[in-house]
Amino acid sequence: DIQMTQSPSSLSASVGDRVTITCRASQGIRNDLGWYQQKPDKAPKRLIYAASSLQSGVPSRFSGSGSGTEFTLTISSLQPEDFATYYCLQHNSYPFTFGPGTKVDIK
Amino acid sequence: EVQLVESGGGLVQPGGSLRLSCAASGFTFSDYYMDWVRQAPGKGLEWVGRSRNKANSYTTEYAASVKGRFTISRDDSKNSVYLQMNSLKTGDTAMYYCARSVTTGVHVFDIWGQGTMVTVSS
Numbered sequence: 001d002i003q004m005t006q007s008p009s010s011l012s013a014s015v016g017d018r019v020t021i022t023c024r025a026s027q028g029i030r031n032d033l034g035w036y037q038q039k040p041d042k043a044p045k046r047l048i049y050a051a052s053s054l055q056s057g058v059p060s061r062f063s064g065s066g067s068g069t070e071f072t073l074t075i076s077s078l079q080p081e082d083f084a085t086y087y088c089l090q091h092n093s094y095p096f097t098f099g100p101g102t103k104v105d106i107k
Numbered sequence: 108e109v110q111l112v113e114s115g116g117g118l119v120q121p122g123g124s125l126r127l128s129c130a131a132s133g134f135t136f137s138d139y140y141m142d143w144v145r146q147a148p149g150k151g152l153e154w155v156g157r158s159r160n161k162a163n164s165y166t167t168e169y170a171a172s173v174k175g176r177f178t179i180s181r182d183d184s185k186n187s188v189y190l191q192m193n194s195l196k197t198g199d200t201a202m203y204y205c206a207r208s209v210t211t212g213v214h215v216f217d218i219w220g221q222g223t224m225v226t227v228s229s
Contacts, residue, residue: 032211032215034215034216038152042221043204043220043221044152044204044219046219049212049213050211050212050213050215053213055217087151089154091215091216094168095168095169096142096154098153101151101152
């Protein structure tokens with residue numbers, strides 16, 4: 001199975017900060033990776049697909065990059081509505097696996 | 108509006124069975140794969156399994172943790188996918204989400220339902 005790790009596991013940031021979250025795969029997954037935002041008691045919402053493509057309707061402050069085994073999600077200027085938990089998902093090979101999540105909260 | 112709505116969750120005893128449903132609307136259901144993902148209380152997301160579409164013979168894939176106990180089926184005439192859960196364990200307690208998907212591209216895990224809660228407890 002492909003193991004996905006995320007760092008950091010949590011972070012505290014202020015509105016306007018630039019935030020970067022890293023996801024690493026235990027083996028190469030090409031660009032078969034998505035990023036998801038989840039708020040408490042809500043379903044996950046896709047932000048990025050194919051590692052770097054922005055989901056329609058998602059603000060342009062969100063961006064993704066990477067290929068192979070290392071990926072990043074960047075929020076260029078954190079907004080109040082961005083405080084949430086973020087997950088990466090690899091869909092390159094079965095079983096699909098999620099990263100453990102990064103919780104972003106208010107500093 | 109593209110939408111997925113899960114139902115069928117509830118409280119069940121260990122060893123029991125439950126069938127979850129996911130009703131789709133607003134898109135051509137038969138074109139898509141459908142996946143199930145779960146989330147135990149306070150924990151992360153775990154992929155459960157997948158049903159491919161008719162073009163791919165409705166074949167399925169499962170996580171090791173549920174293989175042999177859970178079965179995914181679908182009825183394209185009803186725009187619905189199902190998760191039959193047997194031999195339930197306390198560790199299966201989770202919110203269960205269905206999600207629309209394809210092999211690759213813009214529609215991979217792009218739409219999710221709101222979830223249905225399954226509690227396995229005596």
